[in-house]
Amino acid sequence: MKRRDFVQYAGLGSGALMMPSLLMGNPISQEALLAPRMDVALKKQLADVALNTAKSLGASYADARIGRYLNQFVITREDKVQNVVNTESFGVGIRVIVNGTWGFASTSTVTEKGIQEATNQAVGIAKANAILQKEPVVLAPTESHGEVSWKTPITKDFREVPISEKADLLLSANAAAMEAGASFVNSGLFMVNEQKYFASTDGSYIDQDVHRLWPFLNVTAVDRAAGKFKSRQGLSAPVGMGFEYMDGLDSEKVAGPAGMNLYRNSYDIIEDAKMAAEQAKAKLTAKSVEAGKYDLVLEPNHLGLTIHESVGHPLELDRVLGYEANYAGTSFATLDKWKSGDFKYGSDIVNLVADKTQVGSLGAVGYDDEGVKTKKWDLVRNGVLVNYQAIRDQVHMIDQNASHGCCYAQSWNDVQFQRMPNVSLEPGTEKYSVADMIKDVEKGIYIAGRGSYSIDQQRYNFQFGGTVFFEIKDGEIAGMLEDVAYQSNTQEFWNSCVKICDKDDYRMFGSFFDGKGQPSQVSAVSHGSSTARFNDVNVINTGRTI
Incomplete structure (x- = not known):
């Protein structure tokens, strides 16, 4: 060079x-x-x-x-x-x-x-x-x-x-x-x-x-006297859209708790930057969380990453079959669980779908890189594991005769292979807002945005952080928290899902960097959901050492 x-x-x-x-x-x-x-x-x-x-x-x-x-x-x-x-x-x-x-x-x-x-x-x-x-x-x-x-x-x-x-x-x-x-x-x-x-x-x-398109933002506030600093990432999402996403139209904002504006189909980066600075400063003096069991209210920009790691990856058929074991790992969602027809991946309200046609998503294309017309299909329906993600040379292994249309190569000089489509949690069917959900929580934490995470090689045991955290007491936001991460396993976590907001709250998280394969390739993928509540989840304090 x-x-x-x-x-x-x-x-x-x-x-x-x-x-x-x-x-x-x-x-x-x-x-x-x-x-x-x-x-x-x-x-x-x-x-x-x-x-x-x-x-x-x-x-x-x-x-x-x-x-x-x-x-x-x-x-x-x-x-x-x-x-x-x-x-x-x-x-x-x-x-x-x-x-x-x-x-x-x-x-x-x-x-x-x-x-x-x-x-x-x-x-x-x-x-x-x-x-x-x-x-x-x-x-x-x-x-x-x-x-x-x-x-x-x-x-x-x-x-x-x-x-x-x-x-x-x-x-x-x-x-x-x-x-x-x-x-x-x-x-x-x-x-x-x-x-x-x-x-x-x-x-x-x-x-x-x-x-x-992906707009990114990172804001840092420093308390020089205390020798501390805190950062807050932007709450945008990478999207399969044109530059119109940056218009920041008022009609596309979704109201969140504590005066937050969250974004769907357009993004006001100036407004988000201002709030990011205010929240980064507030994080400097925020109360450190007390470890214990909490009801978690997870907004879509945060939940998308959890979906990606605990649903998207373990339901890739090549991973289930062990083809990724040398590099990315295997999957707990083995074929025997699918064949049983009654494996409870989540609670009855959990419906997880794969969709390569979703407008505005990173994974949206008309045809995959094998020339298969893209579509939408169920992965988990009413909490039960019903399918995987598979391409033309794989589907016969699960007794199916048509590719799911999720083959992709990151460029012309890379071979195409099975990649994660958009994987999303369907919204609730009853009218139910974030405000309604918070009112129903006695002891909980609202989490927005992505943070650090860890998950094992079978995509089962995990730990997730976030960008901002708010304590919920007796149905109201009680202030900002810090040092929050939650731990669970995939099946336990999705079976603890008790409520999902309706379609008016539905938004997508995305990533350009879903890595897989040897040599490694990246692909772009989105994950949609409405805000969802998970009861009695174990929360740890990441800022304290024993």
């Missing part, structure tokens, strides 16, 4: 430095970021080179993915813009089945010759792998879609919004936090456009234009 490029990347800030796999590609200009998409007819012509070459070399199946991946980062601190970076990655990945075995190769030389050479390599890898293959790949049938397209429904393309407007918005948020008493503040925007073309020997030619 050239020194100039290193300095440019190094200035992205702490948030962006956690995204190494998303920095792949070359720095490009703003003009290049706005360059038009490749002509669809040319994509089809190039994809056919891969498919025809693969068939001529004996492949029983082949697919090709032509991808242009665009990223933009805008990073600020206090009154300064630290960096603005645009990156682009462009190439093609080719996957084949030869002699009942997978082979994959990729190239950034997106020409007929380059694609022919990569296809030859993919076929050669499949033939070499076939020597060790014990059972042939079994692909579930999928519909031939012909020539189709899909695009994230957006009203503002981030690429067309001037950088000056983005920087001004972030600096205004920083200024609001500093005026409200913050000592330090960092903020930034991470924006993604995936231009993906998929073609397969099944007869599908699918062109997709995927947009995602």
Whole structure:
């Protein structure tokens, strides 16, 4: 790497430095970021080179993915813009089945010759792998879609919004936090456009234009006399939307306790920055929690992470089957529990669904990276485990004949494999607000936002923290708490769920960084819920040592 490029990347800030796999590609200009998409007819012509070459070399199946991946980062601190970076990655990945075995190769030389050479390599890898293959790949049938397209429904393309407007918005948020008493503040925007073309020997030619956005904020208050500091992260969520998410429309705010505004479908970063500063200062003098049993009121931005770790991961079929044991672990939700038909994953009101079609979610696409049309399906219904997440070469293992449509690769030069779809908790069916829920709690804690967490290799025993905590006494908020974390196991926790707010409170948490596989890949996924109550959960004090 050239020194100039290193300095440019190094200035992205702490948030962006956690995204190494998303920095792949070359720095490009703003003009290049706005360059038009490749002509669809040319994509089809190039994809056919891969498919025809693969068939001529004996492949029983082949697919090709032509991808242009665009990223933009805008990073600020206090009154300064630290960096603005645009990156682009462009190439093609080719996957084949030869002699009942997978082979994959990729190239950034997106020409007929380059694609022919990569296809030859993919076929050669499949033939070499076939020597060790014990059972042939079994692909579930999928519909031939012909020539189709899909695009994230957006009203503002981030690429067309001037950088000056983005920087001004972030600096205004920083200024609001500093005026409200913050000592330090960092903020930034991470924006993604995936231009993906998929073609397969099944007869599908699918062109997709995927947009995602993540505004991030961290505010710190310092008590120099006491030698203490506290921070509060922003309460935004990464979304599968355009820049309209940053409009902060009043109609999209959801009222929380203690005067908090929470955000759905749009985000007011200036307002959140101001409240973050006020809450970071309040955390400096907040009461330390007394360990014990509490009823927990968990808001969606917090609960999404718990869903991700205790539901999303353990119900990935490849993990259940042990394919991830060497790296990410296994799962307590083994096949015998599913086959029994009565395994109580949660209480009767717990309905957990997988959904790759959810508008505004990070995982929303029209078709997955195997050309399967995406859908919604049950994982847990009325508290009972009913299904897993599986793709074309897995579903026969659970006696099903259609992929769930949750196959994904983080880029054109990575092989696609089973990834977590959006996994969400359905809202309650009766009218019931957060205020109603708090009134029903005698001794409890309201938790908002994400914090540190730990969960074992089977996704069973866990501990979760949060961003802000409020004590609930006799149906009222009694003040802020600190040093809060709760401990449970997955089945015990979800069976303690006694109440869920209605759809008016439904919001999504998201992450760009769901890691899995060797070599590791990341994927973007959202988790929706309404605020939910879990009774008699063990809370520990993280600030005290024995």
